[in-house]
Amino acid sequence: MSFIILRRALQLNLPHKHAIYNSLRVLQIKNYSVYPPNYVEPIYHPDQLKKLSSDERKELLHKNIKPPLQNQNASVFFDPILRKFVNHVMKGGNKAMARQIIEEAFEKVKRIQIRKFHLEKDVKKQEVILTNPLEIFHKAVENCKPVLDVTPVKKGGVVYKVPVAVPDHKAQFLAFRWLVDSSREHEPRRSHTGEYFSDRLAKELLDACDNLGKTIKKKVELHKLCEANKAYAHYRWTK
Template identity: 35%
Template sequence: MISPDDAVDSKDPRLVKFVAPAGKWEHTGSNYDDLVSRIVGMMTIRGEREVARDVMRMTFREIKLIQIRKNCSAGSPDGENTVINPIAVVREAVKNCTPLLLLQSVPRGGILYKVPAPPVSDSVAIHAAVKLILDAGKDKPREQRIWISLGNELIAASQNQGTAVKRKIELHKQCEENRAYANYRSH
């Protein structure tokens, strides 16, 4: 340790602190969100991440427009409670669509059984929730743009409604029906 009384040369290696460069996907921006980046990665087709980012930007724009319209509507009693921040809407939607149990295929005696099991980690559960939301957003009329249907689905899921939440409930019902096979689980 260097005391304040010691005379130290300015080229002393003890005064140098090496700084590692930031990783390829690390961000310091205020609007960066890890979950949104993960959704963009799951939306990416054939390596075209920039197209997926544009779709996500348009989805955020759509969410904001819908929420502002809802907030400004004259007779809306819950106008003050409307969340306009799209990242908060996405986080709430993923939280509401995260399943408690998943179905795993386990072979026993030449037959594949669908065995209910809790997700291995939070990451797996979040992946399943995002998959439910994206699949629900893709079920749309051909002439409707993906960002419009995805924005509507995210808003509905953030309010515990919509197709993604229904699919999560159906998944839980299937897990309840296959409860008898729970002892086949390997982990």
């Protein structure tokens, strides 16, 4: 039925035919979902369950819940943020290779930090040194997340770069992309210096953990661009 309405709306010269087309496309995409919209996301980790109140738990008892994905589990080795980062590192659908590269990078981060820990003579400074590569990864991602971004807005035939707030999922996406791009600047995988991609990724994670490096520089440049265009911020809410 929706295809018939869509075809007739495009044949007729209606003033809002493009809006009708977009609305029907959204409805068509929603119909392809495996689960109805009343199904809620699964809670598969004990830490997530502890954060729920008693009323929220009682409410979940009467709701339909989606089954967890194959790689979603309550294992201590499961990390949803790291799982997304694996997809950004992956090339050509070779996820096993992406996991291997990240494991190599984490191992090199661990070796560097352990060596740094043992060379430090001051006990108080030793306590500050992070030796867990997963903690370093999470801290690096948080440091790389931008707060603002620019979006193009057309006014009077001129396109302005308008600063807008970045939602958390997009900020995480930009942090992942910058980390990977900064580590891939010397493609192919082994450069003339003899460094592997995992070596550069390990170095970039350590630098980002200390608010240094190329990825942090990209975030700062984006914030400077937003600062330079702050006079157009009100265009975000005008037509």
